[in-house]
Amino acid sequence: MVRPAAILEGVIAIFFDTHAHYDDERFALDCDELLENMNAAGVDLIVNAGCDVQRSARCLAIADKYDFVYGAAGVHPHDTDAMNDDTERELRELLRHPKCVALGEIGLDFHYDYSPRDIQALRFRQQLEIARDLNLPVIIHEREAFKEAMNILDDFRGLSLVFHCFSEGIEEAKIVLDRGWLLSFTGVVTYKKNTAIDVAAYVPDDRIMIETDAPYLAPAPLRGKRNDSRYIKYTAEAIALARGMDLADFAEITMKNGLRFFGIS
Numbered sequence: 001m002v003r004p005a006a007i008l009e010g011v012i013a014i015f016f017d018t019h020a021h022y023d024d025e026r027f028a029l030d031c032d033e034l035l036e037n038m039n040a041a042g043v044d045l046i047v048n049a050g051c052d053v054q055r056s057a058r059c060l061a062i063a064d065k066y067d068f069v070y071g072a073a074g075v076h077p078h079d080t081d082a083m084n085d086d087t088e089r090e091l092r093e094l095l096r097h098p099k100c101v102a103l104g105e106i107g108l109d110f111h112y113d114y115s116p117r118d119i120q121a122l123r124f125r126q127q128l129e130i131a132r133d134l135n136l137p138v139i140i141h142e143r144e145a146f147k148e149a150m151n152i153l154d155d156f157r158g159l160s161l162v163f164h165c166f167s168e169g170i171e172e173a174k175i176v177l178d179r180g181w182l183l184s185f186t187g188v189v190t191y192k193k194n195t196a197i198d199v200a201a202y203v204p205d206d207r208i209m210i211e212t213d214a215p216y217l218a219p220a221p222l223r224g225k226r227n228d229s230r231y232i233k234y235t236a237e238a239i240a241l242a243r244g245m246d247l248a249d250f251a252e253i254t255m256k257n258g259l260r261f262f263g264i265s
């Protein structure tokens with residue numbers, strides 16, 4: 001799966017974008033064109049994270065089409081208010097898909113509060129129970145709700161988790177790392193006055209992943225534009241520099257961590 005970088009002319013490292021949203025309507029017109037050219041741009045693997053049942057199904061349909069694209073299924077905290085009695089059954093169905101490698105993204109978002117907090121917490125717990133039941137790794141979305149999320153996660157210590165787009169400080173990172181979990185970083189590390197870069201420099205080699213969260217969070221040179229997996233190199237460059245590592249070496253450790261976390265061989 002992992003090709004030596006030298007095979008690709010002009011490509012200096014091979015990347016795994018562990019969190020994207022190609023099911024988003026902003027990719028409606030050119031998703032295929034983009035994905036068809038991704039390997040040539042040095043992106044060897046992509047996981048599309050699900051946000052609700054319909055969008056998770058779209059993620060898995062994209063995974064069906066491309067060998068190097070995988071999917072996850074879950075209900076984002078923003079959308080938990082719309083969950084109903086059928087959702088768990090539909091979700092479990094999607095999670096059986098052969099290219100579904102994780103449950104997510106799920107969690108708590110107290111920044112936007114698009115769904116009531118008690119509903120977010122209830123549905124977070126319900127989905128964590130599904131992950132435990134099916135023995136799946138989990139993609140966590142947590143914003144301004146670290147304490148509340150950890151309170152719930154303390155009942156799920158045995159699960160394999162990644163905190164996607166980690167936006168807390170070093171103290172919170174230590175708490176996550178102490179539990180054996182991973183942290184993933186986006187283009188935010190390239191923004192002026194961000195603190196995520198310090199955390200990304202601190203995380204041990206075997207616990208860090210990188211992602212675009214495309215179409216969101218384009219790295220600095222493209223900030224405000226639509227993001228896609230080709231731009232993950234800017235995020236990788238910033239973190240490699242902060243860690244004092246070669247870009248190719250950093251790309252390799254994040255590739256290995258991603259393969260191990262999602263169970264892709």
Ligand SMILES: [Zn+2]
Pocket residue numbers: 019020021049105213
């Ligand atoms: Zn996301």
